[in-house]
Structures are given as C-alpha cells and as structure tokens.
Amino acid sequence: MSMASSQDTPVGEGELRRQVERLAVEVLTGSPAAGELRDAFDQIRSLAQRAGFAQTAAQALALIENLAAAHSPEAVSAGLARLQQVLDSELKPAKASAPVALAQDPELLADFVTEAREHLATIERQMLILEQNPAQVEAVHAVFRGFHTIKGLAGFLDLHTIRDVAHEVETVLDLVRNGQFAVTPALVDVVLAAADYLGQSVRSVEANLAGQPAPAVPGPETLLARVHGLKTTTTAPVEESVSVAAKSSSESEQAVSVRVDTSKLDHLMDMVGEMVIAQSLLVHDPTLTSLNNPRLQRNLSHLTRITGELQRTTMAVRMVPIGQLFQRNARVIRDMSRKAGKPVELEVSGQDTELDRNIVQSLGDPLLHMVRNSMDHGIESPAERARTGKPATGRIRLRASHQSGSILLEIGDDGRGLDREKILRKAVERGLVDSGRNLSDSEVFQLIFEPGFSTAEKVTDVSGRGVGMDVVRRQVQKMRGRIEINSTLGRGTTFLIKLPLTLAIVDGLVIGVGQHRYIMPLFAVREVLKPTPGSVHTLPNGAEMALVRQNLLPLRRLHRRFGVQPRSSDVYQSLLLVLEGQGKCFCLVVDDLIGKQEVVIKSLGEAFKTASGLAGGAILGDGRVGLILDVEGVFGTGSES
Amino acid sequence: MAAALVAEESTKTKPDERSGKYLAFHLGAEEFAIRVLTVREIMGLQEITVVPQTPEYLKGVINLRGRVIPVVDLRLRFGMAQVEYTQRTCIIVAQVQGESDKIPMGIVVDGVSEVLNLASADIEDTPDFGVSLPTPFILGMAKIKGKVNILLDIDRVLTGQELRSVAAAIPGAV
Numbered sequence: 001m002s003m004a005s006s007q008d009t010p011v012g013e014g015e016l017r018r019q020v021e022r023l024a025v026e027v028l029t030g031s032p033a034a035g036e037l038r039d040a041f042d043q044i045r046s047l048a049q050r051a052g053f054a055q056t057a058a059q060a061l062a063l064i065e066n067l068a069a070a071h072s073p074e075a076v077s078a079g080l081a082r083l084q085q086v087l088d089s090e091l092k093p094a095k096a097s098a099p100v101a102l103a104q105d106p107e108l109l110a111d112f113v114t115e116a117r118e119h120l121a122t123i124e125r126q127m128l129i130l131e132q133n134p135a136q137v138e139a140v141h142a143v144f145r146g147f148h149t150i151k152g153l154a155g156f157l158d159l160h161t162i163r164d165v166a167h168e169v170e171t172v173l174d175l176v177r178n179g180q181f182a183v184t185p186a187l188v189d190v191v192l193a194a195a196d197y198l199g200q201s202v203r204s205v206e207a208n209l210a211g212q213p214a215p216a217v218p219g220p221e222t223l224l225a226r227v228h229g230l231k232t233t234t235t236a237p238v239e240e241s242v243s244v245a246a247k248s249s250s251e252s253e254q255a256v257s258v259r260v261d262t263s264k265l266d267h268l269m270d271m272v273g274e275m276v277i278a279q280s281l282l283v284h285d286p287t288l289t290s291l292n293n294p295r296l297q298r299n300l301s302h303l304t305r306i307t308g309e310l311q312r313t314t315m316a317v318r319m320v321p322i323g324q325l326f327q328r329n330a331r332v333i334r335d336m337s338r339k340a341g342k343p344v345e346l347e348v349s350g351q352d353t354e355l356d357r358n359i360v361q362s363l364g365d366p367l368l369h370m371v372r373n374s375m376d377h378g379i380e381s382p383a384e385r386a387r388t389g390k391p392a393t394g395r396i397r398l399r400a401s402h403q404s405g406s407i408l409l410e411i412g413d414d415g416r417g418l419d420r421e422k423i424l425r426k427a428v429e430r431g432l433v434d435s436g437r438n439l440s441d442s443e444v445f446q447l448i449f450e451p452g453f454s455t456a457e458k459v460t461d462v463s464g465r466g467v468g469m470d471v472v473r474r475q476v477q478k479m480r481g482r483i484e485i486n487s488t489l490g491r492g493t494t495f496l497i498k499l500p501l502t503l504a505i506v507d508g509l510v511i512g513v514g515q516h517r518y519i520m521p522l523f524a525v526r527e528v529l530k531p532t533p534g535s536v537h538t539l540p541n542g543a544e545m546a547l548v549r550q551n552l553l554p555l556r557r558l559h560r561r562f563g564v565q566p567r568s569s570d571v572y573q574s575l576l577l578v579l580e581g582q583g584k585c586f587c588l589v590v591d592d593l594i595g596k597q598e599v600v601i602k603s604l605g606e607a608f609k610t611a612s613g614l615a616g617g618a619i620l621g622d623g624r625v626g627l628i629l630d631v632e633g634v635f636g637t638g639s640e641s
Numbered sequence: 642m643a644a645a646l647v648a649e650e651s652t653k654t655k656p657d658e659r660s661g662k663y664l665a666f667h668l669g670a671e672e673f674a675i676r677v678l679t680v681r682e683i684m685g686l687q688e689i690t691v692v693p694q695t696p697e698y699l700k701g702v703i704n705l706r707g708r709v710i711p712v713v714d715l716r717l718r719f720g721m722a723q724v725e726y727t728q729r730t731c732i733i734v735a736q737v738q739g740e741s742d743k744i745p746m747g748i749v750v751d752g753v754s755e756v757l758n759l760a761s762a763d764i765e766d767t768p769d770f771g772v773s774l775p776t777p778f779i780l781g782m783a784k785i786k787g788k789v790n791i792l793l794d795i796d797r798v799l800t801g802q803e804l805r806s807v808a809a810a811i812p813g814a815v
Contacts, residue, residue: 270707516691562693604692604702606740607711611692617702617709625690625702625709 016047016056020084037076038067044083053090059083106209112153113206114259116162116198119146123195125327127188128334134183143191144173150198162201165220168227169194181230190226192331197223262357265318269504272307272314273600277623279307315502316354322400322407323351325360329371333396336375343393344379350400355407356502359479363409363499366472370411370495371396373469378415378493388490390414397494407501412494418487420444427453445485449473477581479503480523508599508628510620511577512592513558514565517626519599519618524631526578526585528593536571544571546587548578555587556635561613567591581631588634597621601628657761659780665754665790666733668716669724673750674757674783674790681734681745683753686726703747705734712747713799724751738796746799757790759783764792 023040045060063079123146126139133139151166169191175181200217207214282288283300326348337344379394386392399410420441427447428435447453451470476483481499500506500523508519509528535547536555544555555576559566568574568591577588599618604611604627615630663674664683689701689712698717702709712732717723729752736743764781778797783790 274707564691564693602709604709605711605744607699607746608692608695608702611695613694614692617690619704619707619709623704624688625704627690627692627702 016044016051016053016087019044019047020080020087023080034067038064041067048087053087056083056087056090059086109157109205109209112157112159113202113209115153116150116202119150120195120199120202121324121327122146124192124331127191127195128327128330130183131185131188131334137177140173140176140183144170144177147173147194159201159205161217161220162198162205165194165197165201165223165227168224172227172230187230190223190230194223194227260317268317269314269600270602272311273619276307276311277619277621279303280621281623315504318356318358318502318504319354320357320360321352321354322360322363322409325364325367326351326398326400328364329367329398332368332371333375336372340375340381342375342379342381344375345393345395347395347397348399349397353400353402353407355499356504358503359407359499362475362479366475366497367398367409367411369468369472371398374411374413374415374493378413378417380415403498405501407499409497409499410494411497412492414492417489417491417493418445418448418485419489423447441487442484445487448485449483480506480521503601505598505600506618506628508597508618509577510594510597510626511558511575511590512567512594513562513590514567516562516564517594517620517624518558518590519597519626519628520577520579520588521615521628521631522596524579524581526580529576529578531572531574531576533572546576548576548587551585553578553585553587554635555589557589558629558634559589559591561634579631579635581635586631586635599626599628657764659764659792660759660761663757663759663783663790663792664733665757666750666752667754668719668721668751672754672788672790673715673793674759675733675735675793675795677756679735679737679795681736684732684734684747686730686732686749700749703732705745705747708745710734710745710747712749714749715798716749716751718798727751735795735799737799748795748799757783757785759785759792 019040023037023044041060041064045057045064048054048056048060059079059082063076063083066075066079123143126136126142126146130136130139130143147166147170151163151170154160154162154166172181172187173191176183176187181187197217197220200215204214204217283304288296288300330346330348333344333346336342374396379396380388380390382392385394395414397410397412399408399412401408401410424433424439424444424447427433427444427450430453432447432450432453433439448469449472453470473483476497476499479499480503481497484496484498485493486496487493506519507522509522509525511518511520529548531546536544537547538544544557545552546555547553557566557571557574559569566574571589574589574591575593577590579586579588597620599620601616601618604614604617608614613630613633615628615633617625618628620626662677664677664680665672665674667673687703689703691701692699695701698714700712700714700717703712714723726749730749731753732747732749733753734745734747737746738744763783763785765784766781767776767779768782778794780792780794783792
C-alpha cells in the first residue's frame with residue numbers, strides 16, 4: 001500500500017501545496033499558537049513523506065525542531081518560505097514527468113511540432129559550427145534563440161518537460177552569450193544531447209497527436225543533471241574567446257516563408273498541369289491557327305510563355321535544398337567520430353542544391369547508410385593512417401550539384417578503398433560470379449550491391465563495405481536514379497548517385513499496343529529496335545527470347561501480359577524495347593512508338609493497388625489518361641495468358 | 642397492419658436519418674438514388690483508359706481536372722447485362738470512403754433523372770425477401786410520385802467486400 005502512495009503524487013502534491021499555502025496565510029495574518037503550528041508542520045511532514053518528497057519532509061521536521069527551540073513569527077514565516085521553495089523544487093520534476101497535456105488544440109500542437117523541429121535542426125547546425133569555431137558569437141545567439149522559442153512555445157502548450165529542459169539549456173547558453181562561460185566540447189555534447197532529448201519529446205507529442213502509441217521518453221532528470229553539472233564544473237569565466245558583442249543583427253537571417261500543406265501544392269500542380277494541356281489544345285486548335293491573325297498568334301505565344309513559366313515555378317515550389325540532409329549526416333559523423341576515436345573532417349559543398357522534397361526524404365536513409373559505412377569501414381584508425389602516411393584526420397566529402405537536368409550526389413572518403421581482389425574472391429565463393437570471368441573494376445565494385453553480398457557480417461569485415469548496400473541501391477533505383485562507385489585501394493572510395501530532379505515528372509516513351517497507349521519511363525529504355533528476322537526464339541515451355549547484339553534476352557509481349565488486342569501478333573511486325581531494371585535486361589514487344597513526352601506521374605489510387613506492371617497514370621497531351629509502365633512489374637510475377 | 646402503423650408513428654416522432662436530398666439515376670428499368678451530399682459532379686461520358694488485369698466492373702481511369710480517378714460501371718458491379726453506352730450515359734463523380742480518406746470515384750450509369758427531396762414518410766425498408774439476400778448496400782426504398790427508387794449506400798456499393806447481385810435481389814432489374 002505504501003508503494004502506491006508514491007505513485008499517486010498528483011493527489012498528495014495538491015494537498016501538500018494547499019496545506020503549505022494555508023499555513024503561510026495563517027502565519028502572515030495572525031500568530032497561531034505553537035501547538036497549532038506544530039500540528040500543521042507535522043501534517044505537512046507526513047504528507048510529504050507519503051508523496052515521496054524527502055527534502056520537504058526534512059524541512060518540515062527542521063521547522064518543528066526550530067519551533068521547540070524558539071518561536072518567533074519571523075523565524076516561522078522565513079522557515080515556511082524555505083519550505084515552499086523546497087516543495088516547489090521537488091514538485092517541478094514530478095510535475096514535468098507527468099503525461100504531457102494534450103487536451104490542447106491539435107493544430108497548435110502540430111504547428112509546435114513543425115516549428116520545434118526547425119529550431120532543433122538550426123540548433124544542431126549551429127552547434128556544429130560552434131564546435132569548429134567557438135568564437136562564433138552569431139551561432140551562440142542562434143542556438144539560444146532556438147531554445148528560447150521552443151521554451152516559449154512549450155510553455156504556452158503546457159509541455160512542461162520540454163519547457164523546463166529548454167529553459168535550463170537556455171540559462172547555460174545565456175552565460176555563454178555573456179562571456180561567463182566557454183564553449184567546450186562538454187558543453188557542445190550536453191547541448192546536443194538536450195536537443196536530441198527535445199527531439200524525442202517532440203516525436204512523442206507528434207505520436208500522441210496522430211493517436212499512435214508514443215515512444216517512451218525517459219525523464220529529463222539525468223539530462224538536467226548534466227546541464228547543471230556544466231554550470232558547477234566550469235565556473236571560470238572565459239577570457240575573451242567569446243566576446244559579448246550583443247549585436248541583434250540576427251533577425252536578418254529569418255527567412256521570409258510560409259508553411260503550406262503539401263496536398264495544396266499537389267492540387268496546384270494538378271491544376272497547372274491541366275492548364276498546360278488546355279493551353280496546348282488552344283494553341284494547336286485548327287480553327288484558330290487557320291485564322292492566321294498576327295495579333296492572335298502573338299497572344300497565344302504569350303500564353304504559352306506564361307504557362308511554361310507557371311509550370312516551372314510550381315515545380316520549384318516543391319523543391320527544398322539538400323543542406324538539411326547533409327546536416328543530419330554531419331551530426332552522425334561527429335558522433336561516430338568521437339565514439340570511434342577517428343578524427344574526421346567533413347567537407348560539404350552544394351548544400352543549396354535544390355531537389356524535390358520527396359527525394360530528399362527518401363534519400364535520408366541511404367545517405368546515412370553510406371556515411372556510416374564510410375566512417376565504420378572506410379576511414380582507418382589514426383594509427384593505421386599514420387602507418388600509411390596519411391594525415392591523422394580522415395576526410396569525408398558530401399557534395400551535391402546539378403548536372404544536365406539531374407542531381408549528382410557524391411559521398412566520398414579518403415579511407416581504405418575497396419579491395420577488388422577480396423570482393424571478387426568473396427563473390428566467387430558466394431556464387432555470384434564465375435571465377436573465370438574477366439570483370440572491370442566497376443563491375444567488381446557493383447558486386448557489393450548484390451543482396452547475397454551483404455547478408456553475412458563476415459563479408460563486410462573483409463570487403464570493408466556491404467551492410468545493406470543492396471538496400472541502398474534499391475532505394476536509389478526506386479527514385480529512378482543510378483549509383484556508381486569509384487575506388488582506389490588505399491586511397492579512398494567515392495559513391496556517385498545520379499538522381500532526377502523530381503519524382504513528380506518522368507520522361508517517357510509513349511508506346512502503342514492496339515488501341516491502348518502506355519508510357520515507358522525513358523530511364524529504363526536502352527534501345528528501341530525492329531527485330532531482325534529469325535532473332536526471336538521460343539522455348540518448348542513457351543518462353544521467348546531475342547538475340548540482341550549477341551546477347552540472349554528474355555522477351556515479353558506487352559499485349560499478352562496485359563491481355564489486350566495487338567495490332568499484329570507477328571513479332572517481326574512489331575518493335576522491341578530493350579529495357580533495363582535491377583541490373584538485368586529484357587525485351588518488350590510493342591506495336592508502335594508514338595512519341596516522347598514528359599509526364600507528371602499520378603497515383604492510380606487504392607482501387608488499382610493490385611494491378612501489377614503499372615507505376616501510375618499520367619495525363620497525356622490530349623487530356624486522356626495514359627498508364628505508366630513499371631519495368632520490373634511488367635517482367636515480374638504477372639501471368640502470361 | 643397494426644405493426645406498419647406503429648412503424649409509421651415512430652418515424653414521425655423521430656425523423657428518419659435516411660431522409661434528405663437524393664440524386665436519382667437509372668440502370669435499365671430500375672431507378673436508383675444516392676445522397677446528393679456524396680455527389681461531386683456529373684459529367685458526360687469521356688474516354689476511359691482501361692487498366693489491365695482488373696475486375697470487369699472497374700472500367701478504368703479518367704482525368705478529372707488533373708486527377709486520375711477510377712471509374713466503376715454500376716451495371717457490371719451489380720451483375721447486370723452490359724449495354725452500349727449512349728448519349729444519355731453519364732459518369733457521376735461521387736466522394737467515396739476509401740481506406741483512409743474520401744476519394745472521388747466515377748460511376749457509369751445509364752442516365753441521371755432528377756434530384757429527389759425525400760421525407761421520412763417516403764422511405765421504407767427493403768421488403769423481406771426471406772433469408773438468402775443480405776443487401777447491406779441498400780439503405781431503403783423510396784416511394785415518391787408513384788415510382789419506386791432504390792436508395793443506395795454508395796460507400797458500401799463501391800467498397801463492400803463481397804457484393805451480391807442486385808439483379809438477383811430485385812427481380813426484373815435486368
């Protein structure tokens with residue numbers, strides 16, 4: 001039973017507070033008899049003890065003892081004030097760990113989640129800057145502001161734990177701001193830990209909002225202790241490394257932006273797409289063109305220009321800089337570097353390169369994975385680096401740049417590099433390649449993306465890389481990208497990822513089969529050709545294959561795959577598309593090649609989620625819907641009837 | 642008789658939640674109606690892109706102002722005979738409950754008739770056919786202006802797991 005009493009602190013807590021307050025009022029208004037006071041103090045003591053507030057209980061006991069010694073109203077009221085203080089300080093953590101009050105406006109909370117995330121990201125970025133260059137006063141200000149805003153918002157929403165943690169860190173940062181406190185690695189650690197803790201709490205708030213089970217967030221006590229520890233250990237003021245310079249120029253970096261629901265953006269995109277179609281119908285309208293009116297022509301071409309510009313602008317709205325993604329990795333590198341005792345310098349460029357936010361999102365995990373691999377297996381220990389004559393500090397590069405309508409991402413390190421022979425040996429062992437084959441370096445390196453290559457932990461130790469690299473490649477391919485490896489043994493490895501600017505648009509070949517038109521994404525098409533007579537062969541089981549440039553490739557007829565009527569069932573009257581997917585090549589038989597078109601990809605929705613071989617739909621130039629083919633799906637499980 | 646009177650009495654005191662405005666349309670000889678609130682728009686027939694390897698009643702997809710939406714042929718959904726599309730054939734775009742959200746879906750019907758304003762008194766339950774015909778997608782029957790309209794719960798019609806043939810449930814509907 002006594003165990004339970006410590007559980008229901010809220011009850012005891014309220015009662016305790018009322019008692020203390022009542023006493024305080026009594027002492028102030030009249031002078032109660034010593035006996036009454038004694039009883040009241042004793043009551044507080046027992047309540048406090050039951051509620052688990054040891055210090056309050058002790059303080060109450062001290063008061064009783066003082067009463068016995070000498071009873072003066074001043075001493076009593078002073079003692080009472082102290083008691084209230086002690087009680088408050090003990091109440092605070094208890095209250096903070098109470099469940100976050102979510103009986104609030106969900107919209108406000110959602111806004112808080114988004115905003116807090118942004119601030120936490122800024123905090124992290126600025127702390128890393130600060131770690132490199134402790135004299136960056138601006139960074140201190142920025143971090144301070146971040147915590148301050150979070151504190152304010154959290155307080156407003158009754159998120160006490162978040163508020164309290166932010167408040168404590170803010171206090172320390174204030175000391176740093178005032179030059180009373182130096183930026184030490186310990187400080188950076190604690191502040192980052194606090195940011196992580198807040199991130200966790202924010203996630204829990206978000207989960208609560210979404211009605212999902214919230215991840216357990218440990219109490220803030222340990223963290224708060226660390227923050228307090230900072231204050232007590234290094235009290236020596238800094239000489240001048242962080243000079244005060246309380247310039248409030250900081251406001252200038254506040255970006256002028258609005259937050260917009262992505263569904264609204266999607267809708268905007270849809271409407272703009274429709275407008276482009278309407279414009280195209282109008283411009284090519286035979287009646288209008290036959291008029292041959294110069295003014296009309298001028299106006300129409302003006303309309304074309306405007307719609308084009310509008311479409312580009314709308315696309316640009318969805319773009320976000322890749323910098324935030326790099327920053328996440330900067331943090332991982334920093335943490336791993338400290339943990340593994342490998343000093344590493346991160347070199348980042350092209351943070352402002354913009355790409356579709358969907359891509360940035362799905363790029364997060366693969367990038368993290370590769371960076372981890374670089375840290376883990378690529379970069380050697382300082383001792384090993386010294387032996388090979390390399391500088392003790394390793395380098396990891398993250399670069400982004402535009403290249404002819406795509407994004408080029410580079411993840412490089414100056415570590416061990418890939419060992420061609422070891423990879424090859426392992427691949428032969430695992431039966432991934434024949435021992436006799438003569439493979440180029442890049443072909444050998446591609447082997448680390450094979451699923452079989454990464455399953456065994458042993459392999460990663462030997463080859464240096466490979467943990468889930470197949471997942472990385474799959475993810476990149478899902479985004480219609482390519483990944484390549486450059487590596488020199490002993491000098492380092494660079495991964496090159498080429499991605500489209502956006503997932504929303506795909507360049508496609510419009511192909512015809514009978515009455516139907518389909519869109520084949522261009523990135524999957526290697527070539528289109530007319531089969532030479534005699535080049536298509538049929539196995540006894542009905543499977544077909546084609547000899548293309550001395551390679552035998554499996555062949556599939558799209559009309560059979562989809563069960564539609566073709567223009568001609570003679571393969572030599574048709575066209576062959578040589579397609580590539582998941583590192584393999586196939587042939588697809590279609591009737592016609594109608595043209596090449598850039599299309600906006602739209603989901604077919606849940607009604608068609610079982611339809612295989614389709615990647616989505618697209619509105620064609622005439623306003624009709626065309627189906628976008630999914631290369632793997634077309635050759636995958638579907639039955640050929 | 643007495644039971645019917647009682648039932649009528651109770652509907653008077655507590656308004657039937659099925660009452661309200663309905664859009665009436667027909668399939669063959671039979672008149673159906675769905676709640677006007679679920680209807681987004683009515684459009685003429687347009688070219689439907691066939692999606693391969695889907696049930697026959699899923700006619701395909703159309704472009705609804707930049708959105709790709711599925712189209713269901715209600716005749717085929719109900720197991721009724723397929724007919725040539727005519728001038729009067731049209732697509733009702735309705736908001737249907739999807740897995741998580743309401744999604745727009747096109748419904749091909751033989752023709753749209755009118756908007757009915759149904760009072761509680763106009764609506765009665767489906768007559769008892771005996772044991773074998775559960776028709777959860779039918780809200781009830783409306784008797785108005787000497788005609789009978791079958792009131793459909795469009796969410797259940799289009800997303801219901803297994804659908805019994807309406808043709809069988811309503812003799813003469815084919």
